Each structure stands twice: as C-alpha cells, then as structure tokens.
Amino acid sequence: MTTLLIRRFLTDYGRNRANLILLLLVPVAFVVAAAPALADASALLGGAGGGAAIETVTAGWAAGFLAGVAMYFQISGTHAADRRLVLAGMPRLRLAAARIATGVALGTLASLTALLALAARGEVREPHRVIVGTLLFALVYVGIGAVVGAAVPSAVNGTVLLLFIWILDVFFGPTLSGTQSWVVRLLPTHFISLWTVDIPAGHAGPGELAWSLAWTVAALLLGTAVVMGRRPGRRAHRRPPGGGAQLRTGLRLGWHDWRRTPVLWVLLAVVPAVFILLSEAITPHGQTPVVLREGGLSQVAIVDPAEIHAGTMAPIAVASLATLLGVFLVLDSRSADRRLVQAGARRVVLVITRLLLVLGATVVATVVALTVTATVFEPGQWGIYAAGNTLLAVTYACIGIILGPVFGRVSSVFLAFLIPFLDLGIWQGPMLREAPEAWTRWLPGYGGTRVLIDGALTAGFDETTSLLVALAWLGVLLIAACVVLTPAVQRRPAGPRSGQPGGPAVGRRVLHRTLMGP
Numbered sequence: 001m002t003t004l005l006i007r008r009f010l011t012d013y014g015r016n017r018a019n020l021i022l023l024l025l026v027p028v029a030f031v032v033a034a035a036p037a038l039a040d041a042s043a044l045l046g047g048a049g050g051g052a053a054i055e056t057v058t059a060g061w062a063a064g065f066l067a068g069v070a071m072y073f074q075i076s077g078t079h080a081a082d083r084r085l086v087l088a089g090m091p092r093l094r095l096a097a098a099r100i101a102t103g104v105a106l107g108t109l110a111s112l113t114a115l116l117a118l119a120a121r122g123e124v125r126e127p128h129r130v131i132v133g134t135l136l137f138a139l140v141y142v143g144i145g146a147v148v149g150a151a152v153p154s155a156v157n158g159t160v161l162l163l164f165i166w167i168l169d170v171f172f173g174p175t176l177s178g179t180q181s182w183v184v185r186l187l188p189t190h191f192i193s194l195w196t197v198d199i200p201a202g203h204a205g206p207g208e209l210a211w212s213l214a215w216t217v218a219a220l221l222l223g224t225a226v227v228m229g230r231r232p233g234r235r236a237h238r239r240p241p242g243g244g245a246q247l248r249t250g251l252r253l254g255w256h257d258w259r260r261t262p263v264l265w266v267l268l269a270v271v272p273a274v275f276i277l278l279s280e281a282i283t284p285h286g287q288t289p290v291v292l293r294e295g296g297l298s299q300v301a302i303v304d305p306a307e308i309h310a311g312t313m314a315p316i317a318v319a320s321l322a323t324l325l326g327v328f329l330v331l332d333s334r335s336a337d338r339r340l341v342q343a344g345a346r347r348v349v350l351v352i353t354r355l356l357l358v359l360g361a362t363v364v365a366t367v368v369a370l371t372v373t374a375t376v377f378e379p380g381q382w383g384i385y386a387a388g389n390t391l392l393a394v395t396y397a398c399i400g401i402i403l404g405p406v407f408g409r410v411s412s413v414f415l416a417f418l419i420p421f422l423d424l425g426i427w428q429g430p431m432l433r434e435a436p437e438a439w440t441r442w443l444p445g446y447g448g449t450r451v452l453i454d455g456a457l458t459a460g461f462d463e464t465t466s467l468l469v470a471l472a473w474l475g476v477l478l479i480a481a482c483v484v485l486t487p488a489v490q491r492r493p494a495g496p497r498s499g500q501p502g503g504p505a506v507g508r509r510v511l512h513r514t515l516m517g518p
Contacts (some may be wrong), residue, residue: 001090001094001382002094002097002098002254004100005094005095005102005350006098006105008103009074009098009102010102010105010106011023011098013070013074013102013410019408019410019411021411022066022411022414022415022428023066023109023110023113024113025068025115025414026062026065026414026418027059027062027063027066027110027113027114027117027370027416028117028423029119029418030058030059030060030061030062030065030114031055031058031059031114031117031118031121032054033500038105040199040493041391043446053442055118055121055326056118056124056125056194056196057116057133057175057196057197058114059114059117059118059130059202060114060133060134060136060138060189060193060196061113061133061137061170062110062113062117062188063107063110063113063134063135063137063138063141064112064137064140064141064166064169064189065110065141065166065414065417066107066110066114066138066139066397067103067106067107067110067111067137067139067142067145067161068142068145068148068162068166068412068416069109069145069162069410069413070103070106070145070148070410071103071106071107071112071141071142071143071144071145071146071223072146072148072149072158072159072162073155073409073410073413074085074099074102074103074145074146074149075099075145075146075150075227076108076148076149076150076155076158077153077155077409078099078301078323081155082095082099082182089496092186092228093224093228095227095228096224096225096227096228097224099146099153099227100142100143100220100224100227100466101145102348102464103142103145103146103223104139104220106142107135107138107141107142108135108140109137109139111131111134111135111138113401114134114189115130115131115134118130123404126198127200129195129196129197130170132261133192133193133195133197133212134196136182136189136192136196136212136213136215136216137189137192137196138214139191139219139240140189140219140353141166141188141219141414142219142220142222142223143216143218143219143220143221143222144162144165144188144219144223144470145162146222146223146224146227147222147223147226147258148161148162148393149227150226150227153330154328155328155331155409156324156327156328156329156332157326159324159328159413159416160271160321160324161419163320163324163413164270164271164274165188166354167275168186168187168278169189169190170273172187172282173187173189173190173193174190174193174194174199174337175193175197175199181350188215188217188219191208191211191215191482192208192212192215192216193214194208195207195208197210199487200390202231203323203439214261214311219515226384235250245489248469249498250369255360256402258379267363267366267374268321268364268365270367271317272314272317272318272321272365272368272369272372273368273369273372274318274394275313275317275426276310276313276314276369276372276373276376277372277375277376279309279310279313279411280306280309281308281379282375283305283309283310284304284305284306285304285305285307286304286305286306287303287304287305288302288303288304288305288434289300289301289302289303289434290303290308290430290432290433290434290435290453290457291432291435291452292454292457292458293454293458293462293463294458294460294462295460295462296462297388300434301457303371303430303457305431306367307377308377308430308456308457309431310373310377311373311377311379311385311456312429312430312431312453312456314369314370314373314389315389315392315393315424315448315449315452316421316424316425316429317394317419318362318365318366318369318389318392318393318418319392319396319420319424319445320361320367320396320417320421321362321393321397322365322366322393322396322400323395323396323397323399323400323403323415323416323417323419323420324395324400324401324413324416325358325362325365325401326358326362326396326397326398326401326402326403326404326416326481327400327401327404327409327412327416328404328409329357329361330354330400330404330405330485331405331409331412332355333402334405343366343486347486351482351485351486354401354485355401355478355481355482355485356402357471358397358516359394359397362394362397363390363393363394365393366389366390366393369389370386370389373457377439378453378455379455379457379460380456380457380459381455381456381458381459381460382455384451384452384454385452385455385456386460387451387455388448388449388451388453388454388456389452391447391448391451391452391471392424392445392448392449392470393450395422395444395445395448395470395474395475395477396419396444396445396478398474398478398480399419399444399477400412400416401481401484401485402477402480402481402484403415403416405484405485406484406487412419415459418461420445423440423444424445424449427440427443427445428440428443428445428446428449429449430453436449443470444471444473444477444478446466446470447466447467447469447472447473448466448470448473449471450466451463451467451470454466456512483494
C-alpha cells in the first residue's frame with residue numbers, strides 16, 4: 001500500500017510535464033548560467049572557499065530549492081484527500097511516510113539533475129563530498145517543505161515563506177557571505193555547505209558532517225511528525241457580490257479576502273525588509289565599476305558596493321514577491337470568478353478587478369521596500385529611483401499573472417523565482433558587471449533597471465529611452481495578462497445531469513479523488 005501511494009503521488013506530480021522540464025532547467029540555470037556571477041558576488045561579500053566553492057555548492061542550492069517547492073505542493077493541497085484516506089482506515093504514519101518518501105524521491109531526482117549539470121561544467125573535485133552534500137541539501141528542504149506545506153496551506157503565503165527561508169540560507173550562508181555571526185550557524189544548510197566544499201567550521205564541537213546529518217534527520221523527522229498531526233482546514237467561502245457597481249464590489253471582496261490572510265501582509269513587509277537590511281549589514285567596503293549616463297554621455301563610475309547593495313537588492317526582492325503575487329492571487333480566484341460569471345458578473349469587470357488587486361498588493365510591497373531602503377540608502381533622485389522600482393514590480397506582477405494559468409502552481413513557483421533572479425540579480429545587476437551585455441536589452445528588466453540605476457547614482461535623468469522600453473514591456477505584458485486572465489473567468493462547461501448514470505468513469509474519478517484530492 002505504501003508503494004502504491006508513492007507511485008500515485010509521483011504520477012500526480014509528473015502529470016504536469018512542465019514540472020519535469022523545470023527539474024532540468026532550474027539546475028542548469030543555477031549550475032551553468034548563474035554560478036560564475038555568484039562566484040563574483042562571493043568575492044565581493046567575502047564568502048568562504050572562493051569561486052570554486054560557490055560553483056560546487058550551486059548544485060546543492062538548486063536541488064534544495066526544487067525539493068522544497070515540490071514537497072510543499074505535495075503537502076499543502078492534500079489536506080482533504082489525506083483526511084479521507086485516514087477515515088478509510090489508512091494509518092497516519094504510513095500516509096505521512098509515503099508523502100515524505102515521495103519528497104525524497106523527487107529530491108533525489110533533483111540532486112541527480114543538478115549533479116549532471118555540475119559534471120557537464122568540468123571536473124568535480126572530491127566527488128563523494130559533492131554527491132552526498134547535494135543530496136543532503138535536497139533532503140533538508142524536503143523536511144522544510146513538508147513543515148511549511150502543513151502549517152501554511154495558502155499557496156502565496158507558503159511559497160513566499162519557503163522562498164524567504166531558502167534565500168536567507170543561500171545568500172547569508174558561509175560560502176556566499178563572509179559574515180562571522182553565530183546566527184548563521186542556525187541556517188539549515190550552514191554545515192552542509194561547509195562540509196561539501198571541505199571548509200572547517202572553525203569552532204569547537206561535533207564536525208561538519210555530524211551536524212549536517214543531524215540537520216537532515218531532524219528535518220525529515222519533523223516533517224513526518226507535522227504531516228501526521230495536520231488537520232484539513234476550512235474552505236474559504238466568498239459571498240456573491242451584492243448591489244452596486246461590480247468593480248467596486250469585487251475590490252471590496254478582494255480586500256476582505258486579504259484581511260483573512262494576515263500572514264500575507266506580514267510577509268509583504270518582512271521579506272523585503274530582511275533582505276535589504278541584511279544586504280547593507282554584510283556587504284564589505286570596496287570598489288566596483290558601474291556604467292552611468294550623465295549629460296547624454298556614458299561614463300564609468302567607481303562606487304562602493306557597501307553603499308549601493310541595499311539599493312539594488314530592493315527591486316530583486318520586490319520583483320520576486322510581485323511575481324508570486326501575480327501567480328497565486330489569480331490562481332486562487334479562478335473558481336470564485338467562474339461562479340461570479342454564472343451569477344451574471346461581467347467578464348471584463350472580473351479581469352480588471354483581478355488586475356487591480358494584484359497591482360495593489362504589488363504597490364504595497366514596493367512602498368514597504370522603499371521605506372526600508374530609505375533607512376540605509378540615499379539615492380541621487382528619489383522620484384526616479386522609486387519609479388524604477390515600481391516599474392519593475394508591476395512588470396513582474398504581470399509576468400506572474402501570465403505564468404500561473406499557463407504553467408500551473410508548482411512550475412510557476414520555480415519560474416517566479418528563476419526569472420527575476422536571473423534577469424535583475426545576475427544579468428542586469430550593477431554589483432556583478434559594470435554594464436549589462438547587449439543581448440540583455442531584450443529582457444523585461446532592462447529598461448526599469450537602467451531607470452532605477454540612473455535615479456540611484458546620478459543627479460539628473462538621462463534614461464528616457466530606457467523608460468520608453470520599460471513602458472513598452474509593461475504595455476505588452478498588461479495586454480498578455482488580460483488575454484490569459486479572460487479564459488480563467490469563463491463559465492465552466494456544464495457536467496452530466498444528476499440522473500445520468502456514471503458508469504466506470506465515475507468510479508475511476510471517485511478513486512482518483514480519494515487518493516489525490518479534488
């Protein structure tokens with residue numbers, strides 16, 4: 001029975017082919033495309049082990065991210081289905097073990113893909129450490145994904161929280177950051193990172209491998225215990241709109257829905273604040289060249305990374321949040337929108353309502369990020385800097401709206417992190433190169449980033465062309481978002497009449513719902 005459950009859970013995960021494709025794309029993006037830039041960032045931040053260590057440990061980062069997100073969705077959307085299985089006589093321990101074993105299988109597959117990508121880059125030193133370390137990364141995040149999935153069933157809240165944990169773990173861990181604070185020893189993969197690249201921890205107590213195994217076992221046991229003890233949550237019921245304008249009613253109901261999830265507001269405030277303040281705290285002083293435009297001419301300015309890192313971290317944090325908001329605030333409302341259409345609501349009004357709700361939440365996250373940034377960074381032109389941040393946030397919110405209905409929940413989370421991370425953090429970021437390469441001008445983050453940098457580091461505005469490019473991208477993405485949203489609010493086709501016999505197909509659907517949930 002346990003084997004059957006694992007096989008069915010894996011089949012359900014693989015039903016969306018995009019999930020399997022991204023198991024290949026995400027490790028390749030990390031290990032092949034992003035590793036050199038992260039090695040440069042490690043040199044600026046004083047990370048341990050140098051560029052070789054960073055390029056090695058990226059396999060573990062990729063495997064952990066994939067395993068954590070996959071495990072989160074294994075748990076978050078299955079409360080009711082698992083409850084029915086338990087009521088039918090399934091032992092809780094067996095069911096929890098099957099869920100965790102499914103996560104371990106997915107984590108092993110993610111580790112294998114990441115290791116193959118790492119091997120394709122060149123020779124791997126001490127392969128036994130790299131193989132075991134990458135697998136430990138994945139297993140730790142299987143446990144973390146299970147805990148977050150059981151505790152935070154709301155997809156937008158849960159994925160933001162999981163992404164928050166992962167980014168803290170990676171960007172403030174020992175191989176990327178040079179901070180010596182004892183707090184970093186509490187990060188889930190601190191000792192796994194050190195053991196994988198063969199760097200001593202430098203303090204008394206058990207060795208790095210012992211601590212790594214302890215973290216792994218504890219994460220898996222905690223995940224199993226939390227999954228065993230969970231209870232299915234109540235479904236949120238939305239009242240149909242009353243009298244008055246439908247748009248006003250839809251916005252009011254959207255606001256009431258947000259009030260029922262205060263965790264969302266906490267995350268919108270805390271996530272940007274933590275990354276901006278920690279970026280300012282851990283970045284050492286130095287010199288880095290940045291190409292700026294002044295008086296219509298391009299010139300190279302030498303700036304201190306410690307003074308600009310917080311200012312450049314704000315758009316990355318906000319864009320990632322905005323993409324996730326676009327994904328889930330649309331996906332979570334599809335059933336309600338179909339019911340509203342059946343009740344007589346106009347489709348165009350529902351599309352506008354969803355756009356305004358997503359953009360409103362995005363603006364809130366942007367304002368919070370700018371407020372926190374003001375405490376540690378003083379841009380040359382506040383208005384232009386704020387406009388650049390807002391342009392990037394709204395642009396990526398539209399991208400999130402497009403990703404959700406097209407790729408589904410799991411794949412969209414991978415892409416919601418990967419696209420802004422590569423675009424804004426790696427290819428456009430002034431911390432890693434003095435000017436973006438020519439081909440990056442075709443990316444959605446190029447125009448907004450140039451506007452933001454002009455506002456952050458110069459006294460006059462000289463990026464009119466970049467502003468027009470950013471507005472053109474925003475216009476195209478808004479149209480695409482409306483096109484994608486429109487089918488999501490269509491009337492659901494009518495099912496068979498209540499008196500019509502179901503036959504074997506109905507029996508198969510009942511069995512499927514019992515095992516997989518609705």
